[in-house]
Amino acid sequence: MTQKKPSNSDRRRIAQEKIAAQRKAEAVRARNVTIAWVVGGVILIAGAGTAAYAGINSMNKQHVKAAASAQATDPSIDKSSSLLASTAHQSDGSTVDGVVGSNEMENLKYHIHAHLAIYVNGVAKNVPYGVGIIPPYSLDTSSGSPFVSGGSAYYYLHTHDETGIIHIESPNSHIYTLGNFFDVWKQPLSSTQVGPDKGKVTVYVNGKVYAGNPATITLSEYKDIQLDVGTVVPFKSFTWPSGY
Amino acid sequence: MADDQDKALDDKALDEAELGDAELEALEDLEREAAELEARSAGRGGLLGARRLLLLQAPVLVAIAVVLLLWSRGTPATAASTASTATAASSAKIGMDNAYLDPASGGTVRGYMVIKNNGATADRLVSITSPWASTVSLTQGTSSTALPWITIPAHSTVTLKPGGYSFVLSHLARTPKLGDTIPLTVSFANSGTVYVFAPEGPASSLTVQKVMNNMQYMDKLPPK
Numbered sequence: 019m020t021q022k023k024p025s026n027s028d029r030r031r032i033a034q035e036k037i038a039a040q041r042k043a044e045a046v047r048a049r050n051v052t053i054a055w056v057v058g059g060v061i062l063i064a065g066a067g068t069a070a071y072a073g074i075n076s077m078n079k080q081h082v083k084a085a086a087s088a089q090a091t092d093p094s095i096d097k098s099s100s101l102l103a104s105t106a107h108q109s110d111g112s113t114v115d116g117v118v119g120s121n122e123m124e125n126l127k128y129h130i131h132a133h134l135a136i137y138v139n140g141v142a143k144n145v146p147y148g149v150g151i152i153p154p155y156s157l158d159t160s161s162g163s164p165f166v167s168g169g170s171a172y173y174y175l176h177t178h179d180e181t182g183i184i185h186i187e188s189p190n191s192h193i194y195t196l197g198n199f200f201d202v203w204k205q206p207l208s209s210t211q212v213g214p215d216k217g218k219v220t221v222y223v224n225g226k227v228y229a230g231n232p233a234t235i236t237l238s239e240y241k242d243i244q245l246d247v248g249t250v251v252p253f254k255s256f257t258w259p260s261g262y
Numbered sequence: 263m264a265d266d267q268d269k270a271l272d273d274k275a276l277d278e279a280e281l282g283d284a285e286l287e288a289l290e291d292l293e294r295e296a297a298e299l300e301a302r303s304a305g306r307g308g309l310l311g312a313r314r315l316l317l318l319q320a321p322v323l324v325a326i327a328v329v330l331l332l333w334s335r336g337t338p339a340t341a342a343s344t345a346s347t348a349t350a351a352s353s354a355k356i357g358m359d360n361a362y363l364d365p366a367s368g369g370t371v372r373g374y375m376v377i378k379n380n381g382a383t384a385d386r387l388v389s390i391t392s393p394w395a396s397t398v399s400l401t402q403g404t405s406s407t408a409l410p411w412i413t414i415p416a417h418s419t420v421t422l423k424p425g426g427y428s429f430v431l432s433h434l435a436r437t438p439k440l441g442d443t444i445p446l447t448v449s450f451a452n453s454g455t456v457y458v459f460a461p462e463g464p465a466s467s468l469t470v471q472k473v474m475n476n477m478q479y480m481d482k483l484p485p486k
Contacts, residue, residue: 026289029289029293030289030292032293032296033289033292033293033295033296034292034296036296036297036299036300037292037295037296037299040296040299040300040303041299043303044299044303047303047306054319057319057323058319058323061323061324061326062323062326065323065324065326065328065330066330068330091355091380091381092355092357092380093355093356093357093378093379093380094355094356094357123477123478123480124478124479124480124481124482125478126477126478129474129478153357154355154356154357154358154450154453154454154456155357155358155456156357156358156359156361156375156448156456156458156459157357157358157359157360158359158360158465158466158468159359159360160360160464160465160466160468161466165470165473166473167361167458167459167460167468167473168358168361168446168448168456168457168458168459169456169457170454170455170456170457172457172477178470178473178474179470183470185474187474187477187478259471260471261469261471261475262471
């Protein structure tokens with residue numbers, strides 16, 4: 019049995035069909051490869067991004083643990099159980115909010131004091147000694163209640179003891195706010211949160227309810243501020259010690 | 263439609279006519295190109311190969327992403343943890359308590375304080391200065407020889423007290439009186455400088471008010 023030899027026209031048609039089929043297949047293959055690279059790239063980028071996020075998150079947690087560990091061993095930091103928050107994570111001496119610097123006490127322009135009381139669901143929470151003072155500290159513990167009598171740097175806004183008295187000692191005439199003080203402390207302050215405690219915040223300034231954001235309260239001489247988180251506690255006036 | 267008719271006529275002419283060398287070569291080139299395309303496609307696994315690549319690549323990339331994730335949660339974090347823990351553990355943690363000065367005697371004033379080091383490495387008290395005196399020496403007992411430093415060992419408390427370590431202000435710019443608050447710039451080798459206020463008299467005589475009133479006189483004598 020002999021096979022008929024294809025004619026020249028068949029040969030040309032067959033070759034053209036094969037070329038067309040291969041080119042079509044090549045186009046599909048190229049599309050599939052492109053899809054593979056795009057999908058692969060997306061997966062790799064997503065994986066690397068997730069890995070980076072998880073890594074940073076994990077490192078942050080480790081830093082928090084390290085800071086907590088540092089707080090536990092640092093002889094300077096206030097560790098009283100009645101504090102709103104410790105000073106373990108406070109600012110490190112660099113300028114805060116662009117206005118609160120440190121260590122220019124020798125160029126004092128004005129020196130005033132305000133008072134801050136905080137209640138969280140009816141329980142008094144103290145402001146620690148050393149807010150705005152950078153360790154190591156020199157503490158005076160001889161008279162019972164410890165207070166800071168030395169530090170490596172002093173912010174213009176700081177506390178020496180747990181009385182809630184905020185010292186405002188500025189080398190310029192800038193008017194500071196309670197928000198500046200909390201930013202030095204690195205604690206949140208808003209109408210719904212004070213430090214780590216969240217809830218509706220009722221604000222009193224010199225005995226009157228303050229409707230605005232507590233962070234905007236300006237710190238002026240003898241201003242008496244009370245923040246109630248959650249349960250409202252009637253305003254309690256602060257009695258200033260002699261010498262202020 | 264007209265194209266199809268033209269093509270059929272061409273094919274017929276091609277079948278009937280004897281091809282010239284050039285036309286035959288063109289036809290063979292066409293067939294060669296078709297064969298090469300088929301061979302190249304077969305070498306790559308054809309369309310199925312591309313799909314297989316797609317199907318295989320995705321799980322491999324997912325596996326790489328998972329490995330990256332596990333790696334980030336494991337090794338670097340552990341490294342960071344180890345590093346930060348090591349830093350925390352290796353640094354000195356200095357704190358001072360109850361600095362005070364004895365009454366002036368013989369043109370000098372002797373001072374004391376408690377220095378704690380809660381860190382895992384030692385630190386050294388290397389110098390103290392004050393605007394009240396041109397010289398402040400570290401001494402031990404009644405010796406007049408100045409010590410180059412006082413070592414504060416790790417996890418230890420060193421108490422500067424009468425008969426032991428102390429610091430002595432001499433060449434006084436002004437003789438402190440009982441109740442005066444004296445600024446001291448206390449420097450440690452590792453923990454840096456601490457600006458301290460100490461009372462002339464018992465430590466308990468210092469108050470926050472005295473500290474705050476003297477902060478502007480850290481580097482100079484207050485008015486008399």
